[in-house]
Amino acid sequence: MTQSTAPSPRTRIRRKPERARYDVEAINAIVDAAVICTVAFQIDGAVHAIPTIHWRDGEHLYIHGAKASRMLTALTEGEACLTIALADGLVVARSAMHHSMNYRSVVVYGRFELVTEPAEKERSLKALIDSLYPERWDTLRPINDKELNATGVLRIPLAEASAKARDFGVKDDDEDLDWPVWAGVIPLATTLGTPRREDDSVGRTVPATRFRPQSDSDRGAA
Amino acid sequence: MTQSTAPSPRTRIRRKPERARYDVEAINAIVDAAVICTVAFQIDGAVHAIPTIHWRDGEHLYIHGAKASRMLTALTEGEACLTIALADGLVVARSAMHHSMNYRSVVVYGRFELVTEPAEKERSLKALIDSLYPERWDTLRPINDKELNATGVLRIPLAEASAKARDFGVKDDDEDLDWPVWAGVIPLATTLGTPRREDDSVGRTVPATRFRPQSDSDRGAA
Numbered sequence: 001m002t003q004s005t006a007p008s009p010r011t012r013i014r015r016k017p018e019r020a021r022y023d024v025e026a027i028n029a030i031v032d033a034a035v036i037c038t039v040a041f042q043i044d045g046a047v048h049a050i051p052t053i054h055w056r057d058g059e060h061l062y063i064h065g066a067k068a069s070r071m072l073t074a075l076t077e078g079e080a081c082l083t084i085a086l087a088d089g090l091v092v093a094r095s096a097m098h099h100s101m102n103y104r105s106v107v108v109y110g111r112f113e114l115v116t117e118p119a120e121k122e123r124s125l126k127a128l129i130d131s132l133y134p135e136r137w138d139t140l141r142p143i144n145d146k147e148l149n150a151t152g153v154l155r156i157p158l159a160e161a162s163a164k165a166r167d168f169g170v171k172d173d174d175e176d177l178d179w180p181v182w183a184g185v186i187p188l189a190t191t192l193g194t195p196r197r198e199d200d201s202v203g204r205t206v207p208a209t210r211f212r213p214q215s216d217s218d219r220g221a222a
Numbered sequence: 223m224t225q226s227t228a229p230s231p232r233t234r235i236r237r238k239p240e241r242a243r244y245d246v247e248a249i250n251a252i253v254d255a256a257v258i259c260t261v262a263f264q265i266d267g268a269v270h271a272i273p274t275i276h277w278r279d280g281e282h283l284y285i286h287g288a289k290a291s292r293m294l295t296a297l298t299e300g301e302a303c304l305t306i307a308l309a310d311g312l313v314v315a316r317s318a319m320h321h322s323m324n325y326r327s328v329v330v331y332g333r334f335e336l337v338t339e340p341a342e343k344e345r346s347l348k349a350l351i352d353s354l355y356p357e358r359w360d361t362l363r364p365i366n367d368k369e370l371n372a373t374g375v376l377r378i379p380l381a382e383a384s385a386k387a388r389d390f391g392v393k394d395d396d397e398d399l400d401w402p403v404w405a406g407v408i409p410l411a412t413t414l415g416t417p418r419r420e421d422d423s424v425g426r427t428v429p430a431t432r433f434r435p436q437s438d439s440d441r442g443a444a
Binding site: 010014015035036038040041042045046047048049050051053065066069070079080081082083084085087089090092093094095096097099101103105107125126129132133136137139140141143147151169170172176177178179180181182183184185186187188189190191192193194195196197198200201204205206207209211 | 232236237257258260262263264267268269270271272273275287288291292301302303304305306307309311312314315316317318319321323325327329347348351354355358359361362363365369373391392394398399400401402403404405406407408409410411412413414415416417418419420422423426427428429431433
């Protein structure tokens with residue numbers, strides 16, 4: 001496992017540091033695999049946290065929302081801590097204490113900035129759509145100025161971030177290895193179900209997504 | 223949609239309030255469907271957030287961790303904001319701005335308390351194991367005092383909580399309904415993959431979990 005150095009004291013992972021990664025590749029891969037993050041911030045000294053869709057473009061993580069929202073205002077005025085977590089597997093052991101989960105997570109510290117320049121804002125929204133549905137943006141009814149103006153887009157650098165992952169089998173105590181229960185890892189994955197088309201959409205092709213279909217029959221025209 | 227009243231001003235959902243639920247049934251159902259939450263808290267006035275496994279027992283949400291962790295200490299000393307989010311579907315529209323996600327989320331405010339009484343702590347850890355793997359606790363090598371003592375268990379009342387969900391189809395603008403792209407909802411689900419058993423575990427039965435297997439062949443002896 002590649003182990004680099006934490007970019008700041010608050011980013012350094014103290015519990016089980018052998019599971020930590022601080023390199024850009026590891027962090028970007030987890031950011032890109034997830035769709036929903038949780039953003040924690042303060043308003044008048046009180047802590048708040050809200051789950052929201054995120055995406056990445058280069059060295060920044062982006063979120064968006066209605067321009068008038070409390071969160072977007074608070075985020076431009078103070079520090080935030082953003083988390084991403086993916087459950088990858090159930091680790092099933094012979095003793096309660098060695099049950100665990102395989103997971104990938106990222107924690108990002110920093111300050112969000114508002115994306116104000118219209119062309120840059122549009123480029124970032126294109127990155128959102130195309131990250132979920134490759135090349136879909138150019139097939140859509142073009143965005144208009146009113147829509148662009150109503151949307152707030154914020155970005156935070158991925159510079160002060162850490163990743164943490166568990167991706168191995170069961171670590172039972174030696175004396176428990178013959179305890180008569182099943183032990184192993186049961187993988188968990190996010191999979192696509194059967195698309196449900198809108199009535200007006202007969203005969204058109206379901207877009208590809210970055211997620212894994214449950215079976216081949218879930219894809220294609222519907 | 224049942225709409226009750228927010229239990230506190232900070233719990234009241236301001237953006238898209240028609241998606242809000244404040245009743246115990248709605249909140250418990252989302253808490254029980256998720257495995258990982260994010261807990262946001264403060265240390266010396268700075269905001270931190272950490273993803274962690276959670277479970278529910280009655281009217282409390284529980285988390286656990288090493289007793290010596292920063293998080294467990296901070297959580298007993300100040301207010302926390304806890305979030306849960308489940309991605310249920312990709313909402314695919316004809317214009318960028320009407321793309322969305324179906325989701326279920328919960329936000330909980332309050333203060334954690336440490337579960338110190340050993341019998342109560344053991345009961346709560348049994349609830350964790352059995353919530354993931356029904357009736358597994360009693361089949362395991364029994365927990366010992368050292369393990370029980372090393373584990374910190376915290377709980378927070380689910381009294382000050384809100385739920386929010388989107389669970390409907392595409393809301394495109396009327397003038398876009400004949401735009402020539404597919405529109406609809408692509409469901410997302412967490413599914414189980416093929417279990418990978420430990421070498422010593424041949425012939426034993428894979429435990430049932432509360433998650434949905436990808437196919438029937440993923441279950442049974444392995």
